[in-house]
Amino acid sequence: MSPNRVLLTAVGAGSAAAVLLPPDRPGAGWALTAVVVFALVRKVRPGWAAMSVALFATGTLITSGWLFVLCVFAGCAAASLAVAGGTTAHGVLLGSIAVSTGTLRGVPWLFRALRANGAPPMTRPVLVTVVLLVIFVPLLAGADATFAEMLESAVPDEAVGGPIVLFLTVGLATVGACFLIASPPSLDSSSTLPRRFARRDWGLPVGALVVLFAAFVGFQVTALFGGDDYVLRTAGLTYAEYARRGFWQLLAVTVLTLGVVAVTARFARVETDVDRKWLRGLLGALSVLTLVIVASALARMWFYQQAYGFTVLRVLVATCELWLGVVYLLVLAAGVRLRARWLAQAVLGTGFAALVGLALLNPERFIAERNIARWQESGRIDLAYLARLSDDAVPAIATLPDGMRRCALRNREIKDDDWRSWNLARDQAREALRSGDRGQCVR
Template sequence: MSRLRPAKPGSIHSATLWSVLATALLSALVLGDGIGLNLLVVAVPASLAAYFAARAAGRRLRPWTAVWGAGGLALLVVPALRDAGWPSFLAVVSAVALGSLALHGSRSWPGVFLGSVGLFTSVAPSLGWGARGVRERMAGSRGGWGVAFRSTAVAAVLLIVFGALFASADAAFADVLGNLIPDVSVGEGPWRIFLAALGLAGALAAAYTAAAPVRWDGVTVRPGRARGRLEWALPLIVLNLLFAVFLAIQLTVLLGGYDKVMAETDLSYSEYARQGFWQLLWATLLTLLVIALALRWAPRGGARDRTLVRGVLGTLCLLTLVVVASALRRMDLYVDAYGLTRLRISVAAVELWLGVVLVLIMAAGVFGRRLLPRAVAASAAVGVLAFGLVSPDGLIAEQNVQRYRSDHSIDVEYLRGLSADAVPALDTLPEPLRTCALEEIQRTLRSSDEPWYATSWGEKRARDILGDWDPGFREIGCRGLGSGDNGSERGGEVDDPYDPYDPY
């Protein structure tokens, strides 16, 4: 770390300090009620702290830094739009990784990987850096900072006193004030203090990294020993032949569909589609590992060796793309028979992203590998953002409702566990399916009193649709309702109407 990190930054800038303090204050006030638009509210002063620190250190804004920074802020839009926690969690984690990349400016494979988590290495030194800056200003400002703190405290007291008086004098003003100002109770004091400390440490770490980033690109991986052409190419050519034979058989499935599957195999429809997808997903992942190892030990003798490497690995990438298409086709057949779930849409999205990575690898073989690490990281961020914006829970509900209208069964017990993003589709079900699917979501909405900045647009839309509807107590049992009532999975007899493989 002493070799990779440059000299310690100079004294912390006043603008950076004020931005850090604003981040800590906003974290304490708005993050304790949930996540939504408040993440963006807190991220803005933290980003300003990093910007002021970088400018004071003489760093310039580079194109990729702007891309990573804008992408990280864009990912924080997902919690503000979607009520579902799982895509929001992915978006927040990805936003932190992109923010860390923006601060470090890495470009190599080790640099992109370590730079995405390198922000955490700056937490400890940044605390001392910030404390020294405060002490220097308190000692050398001739009371200027003391005056600022006293003035801020007096202004806060005046706002609280007169705001309370005006709120008690006018109900409309009290309602507006209650919607704008966070409701902080004494019992939440420790929790709010922890959030303030978290925001302070995060903003300070971002500013410290912006001023003195770790040069993760200095971590190098030595290339492997170059192999001879025959020794290197023979195993890969055999693997390409195996892929080609497998895919020639798969073309009948891709083009023939369900009836062709049943005619060619002794497996049931669900067994064929389910088992095949997971095996092909693993085959795609292992192929990427094979490509990485092949590049490490590839012959490097001259133009003929480069042509051999590009031809063999390009063919392998192209054949693997067809494997990706086959896996997605199997998942499509499976979803058509048994409906969409969180696990199925997640692994299909991962398989689709792996296909994008293969295309980027092929492009790197033609145009050069310099941008490949950053392109792969950018594609992952775009995938997470798109996954959150399309509303997975909404798609799941919509697809299952559409299947029900096409005389297929529907698993109400599963759908009732979705988030408020699923309400627009579930609200179109006939009774009593609608009540069974929406009662848990509505009870959660009615018991929630989150402020506007911690409420997602998906939750607000669900409230607008359901209104004041009270599901109350019902004597109708929902368990098993809709499972197999309205037609079998394929319109005929099946041995496995319920899929136990998917726990989600």
């Protein structure tokens, strides 16, 4: 890739971001920008590029800030993998941040290439001028309020400041991507650590965990089928209290067991067919039993939320637990041959897919709907919590009786969107507010 083409590609990508991106809210422009940048860079891995676009496209579905920020970070990581690649766990980790680190090397590389290939005469002074203005204008504006007001009146910050930042950010990242394409990094570590643990070293501890988990699963099956009466007799707790106390511990068990499986699979010495059968059998049994624990944790969280109400944190951690269950299924598939270079990519890819699935669920609207259904059954509802939810929840809240709806939606205003910031959830919320009554709040 010639330096002039790299410069044009970076300018094109930066300009697309400045024009298409709505910097202050989720909207359709995020996905459009990703498509344009990938089209300009061209040499990308289509699977990761499609995942990146899907993650940025969540901005057209939800307004929830916390979820969209997660999707943006994940979309950037997927975009980096689309450029740099990576197969092993080490390579996937480095590949997900390769563009950001490559930018630091890409900018000097581009300057050297432009100088060596005879760049247009005005290229260097224009770039140096832009850099100096970006540094000194904010400093001088911060030093004198009158000067800052003059700048704002001449060049409104919301009209130019945001697009300039977007232009520079996306343009420089594109330079980093082009540098990685021109000089592909070696991400997958070729060094192999010795498998130093003999069967007695890993067989006993992993076998002990299998026995422990089997005993626990037996009690779990009894509790699940025994229901509230059994738990009340044996533990002195209602099932909701029982679920509330146990979920977080089971989540920790799920995560820690995944670490045990990874370390054992990595360092266990497998020299004979007997070693291989023991390793496959013990890790397979541990993974299957952990899947039952995952199911128990999810059941506990469901009962917990039915009793105490749905919240963002509870839905998020339940989604994480569900994703961990998928990871264990992937580990079981990899354990068939005890060899799976695809596993690291699959784990990260399913994590990204879980974020997209969560956005499709529209969690804050789902939370509002479930809490309203719980209110209809029990008469208990936290209107203050519903009022703190994002615009995603407005259509569900609008179904409440008039007085309660007014309490939950009072002072709620939704700005109009342009074509860049169009968002389905915000459009539905705006329509629900227009059709609702803004009278007196009655709790």
